Amino acid sequence: MAKGKKTIYFCQNCGHEETKWLGQCPACKEWNTFVEEKVIGSSASANVRTEREVKIVALSEVSADDHTRIETGMAELDRVLGGGIVPGSLVLVGGDPGIGKSTILLQVCQRLAQERSVLYISGEESLSQIKLRANRMGEFKENLKLLCETNLGTIRNVIENRRPELVVIDSIQTMYSEEVSSAPGSVSQVRESTNVFMQLAKGLGITIFIVGHVTKEGTVAGPRVLEHMVDTVLYFEGDRHASYRILRGVKNRFGSTNEIGVFEMRQNGLVEVENPSEYMLSGKPENASGSVVACSMEGTRPLLIEIQALVCESNFGMPRRTAAGTDYNRVNLLMAVLEKRIGLHMSNCDAYVNIAGGIKMNEPAIDLGIVMAIISSYKNRPVDEKMIVFGEVGLSGEVRAVSMPEQRVTEAKKLGFEVCVIPEVSMDMVKSIKGIKIIGVKTVNDAMNLI
Numbered sequence: 001m002a003k004g005k006k007t008i009y010f011c012q013n014c015g016h017e018e019t020k021w022l023g024q025c026p027a028c029k030e031w032n033t034f035v036e037e038k039v040i041g042s043s044a045s046a047n048v049r050t051e052r053e054v055k056i057v058a059l060s061e062v063s064a065d066d067h068t069r070i071e072t073g074m075a076e077l078d079r080v081l082g083g084g085i086v087p088g089s090l091v092l093v094g095g096d097p098g099i100g101k102s103t104i105l106l107q108v109c110q111r112l113a114q115e116r117s118v119l120y121i122s123g124e125e126s127l128s129q130i131k132l133r134a135n136r137m138g139e140f141k142e143n144l145k146l147l148c149e150t151n152l153g154t155i156r157n158v159i160e161n162r163r164p165e166l167v168v169i170d171s172i173q174t175m176y177s178e179e180v181s182s183a184p185g186s187v188s189q190v191r192e193s194t195n196v197f198m199q200l201a202k203g204l205g206i207t208i209f210i211v212g213h214v215t216k217e218g219t220v221a222g223p224r225v226l227e228h229m230v231d232t233v234l235y236f237e238g239d240r241h242a243s244y245r246i247l248r249g250v251k252n253r254f255g256s257t258n259e260i261g262v263f264e265m266r267q268n269g270l271v272e273v274e275n276p277s278e279y280m281l282s283g284k285p286e287n288a289s290g291s292v293v294a295c296s297m298e299g300t301r302p303l304l305i306e307i308q309a310l311v312c313e314s315n316f317g318m319p320r321r322t323a324a325g326t327d328y329n330r331v332n333l334l335m336a337v338l339e340k341r342i343g344l345h346m347s348n349c350d351a352y353v354n355i356a357g358g359i360k361m362n363e364p365a366i367d368l369g370i371v372m373a374i375i376s377s378y379k380n381r382p383v384d385e386k387m388i389v390f391g392e393v394g395l396s397g398e399v400r401a402v403s404m405p406e407q408r409v410t411e412a413k414k415l416g417f418e419v420c421v422i423p424e425v426s427m428d429m430v431k432s433i434k435g436i437k438i439i440g441v442k443t444v445n446d447a448m449n450l451i
């Protein structure tokens with residue numbers, strides 16, 4: 001029995017549902033975000049089957065092997081996906097406008113179309129615009145088919161008929177279903193479209209990549225449930241003014257998250273950066289105070305970054321503090337630790353902390369780097385150029401252990417660094433590594449004595 005049409009008010013910010021209009025969303029507390037949308041209730045009992053009609057199997061009888069993963073040929077992307085594309089999965093790629101979402105997916109299509117059938121569906125660009133981008137990338141095989149379409153029903157028919165192995169939807173916010181009366185990009189349209197693509201992916205075993213626009217806060221536009229519905233969520237980030245881009249996995253049902261892939265945007269598309277540490281450290285000033293190299297783990301891979309600090313006397317009563325690329329509150333906390341535990345008087349100093357290269361880092365292991373950069377700038381004494389540091393700093397000024405010290409030290413050695421400053425407690429774990437001087441520190445005071 002069909003329930004018929006009903007009207008629901010959706011918060012366009014978080015997807016919260018109400019039966020009547022409200023000025024403020026009770027869930028996310030945003031004002032004036034409710035929009036009326038008509039939804040059609042699904043018929044209640046048409047698809048219900050009895051137990052005899054469905055198949056129940058024991059988990060031990062289900063066969064699945066990991067060899068079915070499809071490698072894209074872009075090692076950085078494969079790493080973020082957890083070793084390649086899982087057939088039948090739904091992958092959401094989000095990112096700022098112009099960051100390169102369409103570019104990377106067209107490149108994936110280019111590689112996979114070598115031997116598989118691929119369908120690229122664009123709701124944003126015309127065929128000739130896609131061709132313009134493709135011209136920069138080089139050769140494309142016949143197997144790559146394009147379709148400019150936004151009607152969900154049509155797209156579903158095409159996919160069911162053609163059964164391509166890979167489908168790219170660019171973007172989910174442009175797709176609309178005629179069964180939902182609200183405008184494309186609204187909460188119920190996005191949810192309905194994603195649902196259809198999920199059924200297609202799982203039912204036919206097709207991998208579907210979906211491009212998602214982001215809101216000004218940096219999350220994918222549309223309801224939060226969108227991220228729950230898909231198997232994998234990848235975010236593209238990077239500095240508008242720098243050419244490198246970072247692809248970060250935030251959810252992955254078939255692999256670890258926290259892995260990052262580093263790419264460089266070039267004329268001919270996105271090129272993988274094989275040694276990101278080297279890339280991040282290029283252009284590091286020589287013998288400058290306030291510059292320290294720290295090591296952060298991104299998933300299973302260590303990344304060396306340069307932390308810069310500038311501490312100078314404040315002209316006003318209120319000292320200014322800014323942090324670019326790292327948590328502002330963390331910097332304030334670390335400065336308070338320095339003030340209290342080693343008596344650096346910074347209450348009348350402005351302090352600016354920056355992670356060079358525009359990358360964002362929030363791992364606690366860079367605390368020691370921030371602390372040393374601040375001390376170095378305050379005392380105007382440069383730290384040893386061939387030194388890297390890592391360690392978490394606690395409120396009593398102690399330097400605490402962080403994960404995977406061996407990998408970090410090995411990476412530093414590989415890039416030609418000569419000294420590593422690490423938490424004292426981790427010394428045992430790295431004593432087998434030869435050819436690099438390792439110094440253990442217990443407190444921030446010990447670290448200060450090294451500058």
Ligand SMILES: Nc1ncnc2c1ncn2[C@@H]1O[C@H](COP(=O)(O)OP(=O)(O)OP(=O)(O)O)[C@@H](O)[C@H]1O
Nearest residue numbers: 095096097098099100101102103104265266267268
């Ligand atoms: N000729 C070129 N040389 C170098 N880089 C280019 C060139 N043309 C475009 N780009 C880069 O490609 C980016 C656009 O990439 P792309 O269209 O894939 O972004 P997008 O994330 O899909 O954006 P949107 O959200 O608008 O769809 C530009 O911002 C620019 O950095």
Ligand SMILES: [Mg+2]
Nearest residue numbers: 101102124170
């Ligand atoms: Mg695009």
